[in-house]
Amino acid sequence: EDDEVKKTLIQFMTQLSGQQNNNSTLVWKLESDPCKDRWYGVYCDAQMSIKRLNLYRLNLSGTLDVALLCNLQPLAASLTFLSLDDNNISGRITSEIGNCKQLTRLHVRGNQLTGNLPTSLAMLNNLKRLDISDNRFSGLLPNVARISGLNMFLAQNNDLSGTIPAFDFSNFDHFNVSFNNFSGQIPDVNGHFVADSFLGNQGLCGYPLQKNCSEKPLSSTVSQTSEEKSKGPSKEQILMYSGYAALGVIVILFVILKLCTIKKTGKKVEAALNGDIEKSSYVSSESKAEELNKSGFSVASESGTVSQQSLIVLSKPVVNELKLEELLRAPAELIGRGNNGSLYKVMLTNGIIVVVKRIKGWSISSVDFKQRMQLLNQAKHPHVLSPLAFYCSKQEKLLVYEYQKNGSLFKLLHGTSKTFDWTSRLGIASTIAEALAFMHQELGQHGIIHGNIKSSNILLNNNMEPFISEYGALGKNDQQQSSTPIDTFKGDVYGFGVILLELLTGKLVKNNGIDLTDWVQSVVREEWTGEVFDRSLLSEYASEERMVNMLQVAIRCVNDSLEARPSMNQVALMINTIKDEEEKSLIYQV
């Protein structure tokens, strides 16, 4: 790429990033080439022309300058895809967007963009998918209905007004203008869309909304309602209010019952808000430990008093000189109570937040535990979260990890977050497969496996990069119980296969008693493979061929026969092949 293109891209990115952003993922440098050196988010074709800019979810908080991109001929003539979804970008889409004539997809969802949309937007004749939802756009909608190939238009949650242009809805697979200020009659949807696509627009009427366009204006309805009100509550209102009252009583009874149960089991939880950190103290009923004043959790030594053993710090730069006493005194919040023990989020005095895993019921000797920690610390992989420090006495084992504020893959897949696209899912699968294969290789001879690999143990950092957490922290004797070491490694392969199934289906591992692996295997047996995939993947441009390939890998991983399961190394190779094919297709197909 010529220097001008590079300079423009860097300038575009600098403005998008804003002042505070120093995103380390984006190594866009003048000395390198965006295509040959694969700048993050930049995709090129075989002729080395820039085709796609995918800057989705990168914490960008600056301003958008469309003119920079679309006024530079080489870029304007080649760019077909621009995605800035889910950042915090402000500014406007200015009229220069009309010069980016090759754009087939424009995605700016989930930003702070404002102002009117330029009429030149409707001149983008190649546009197929337009997503401007979850911004603060206002004013009239340009007549994008004139773009004949448009098949997705998402504009929900803005402040747009005026009437809805006469779209030919039969072309559309996605359409949503809900929660704006649109008014007037909805054009004929031809049975393609339901009310959800139009809700939350006060002045909008006609099918599929249940509001007839000949209905009286809102003001007269209001006065009618107030007349009705003066007559006293209706039968329906009385029924509704008594329903609420009954519900209230049930909730109060439930809370009282819950409080009694907590008291009975001897667990006292005092929580007080201090700033935005919840201070809680947890007193273990199992251990006879002395309660430490204000401590987040108590630790017992063999003699029943606070242990003299010290915390062993493994990662100096993050928790340098951290003492057990400081850890115990710090405000703590219980964030999980799993099969392996409890997990606390702890705010240290220097402001660093860590999590502390308190492992229960692990009969490993202190010597073995220490040796295991040292081995884990040596086998460092950039995508495996290794403990920052640990503590070990006969009764207690604590592991300290860095807190990852973006939560887990489980939360991303099954929480309320917005769409999670195929490229990101494939990227996460390949990173985790490689990291797990690396750990198996490094720790194979010592028999240290993960032992509990699942989507809640895959954490995401600020840049949404995945990390395996709690490697080697299995607090049970499962590892010793297995007949051969190979069994246990194949156990991790199974766990990884289930993660692949979650990524492909978007479904929970256990849903209403249905086991995900059983369900997938039965659907595939019936040759309904297409039914398995997450609908949101099918509706984007994701390649079904590569999804099927990944499904085949997943099915091999969850095979009942241990011998039939591949090793993690083989799994990583297979997934990387799929990822390479995906990248090639992005280059050649766009």
Ligand SMILES: Nc1ncnc2c1ncn2[C@@H]1O[C@H](COP(=O)(O)OP(=O)(O)OP(=O)(O)O)[C@@H](O)[C@H]1O
């Ligand atoms: N370092 C961390 N930073 C942020 N969140 C974390 C961290 N470690 C774990 N979590 C999250 O905290 C929650 C509770 O974790 P915990 O390990 O107790 O649960 P679990 O994995 O379901 O249980 P277990 O591992 O005992 O089977 C999970 O949602 C997990 O994703």
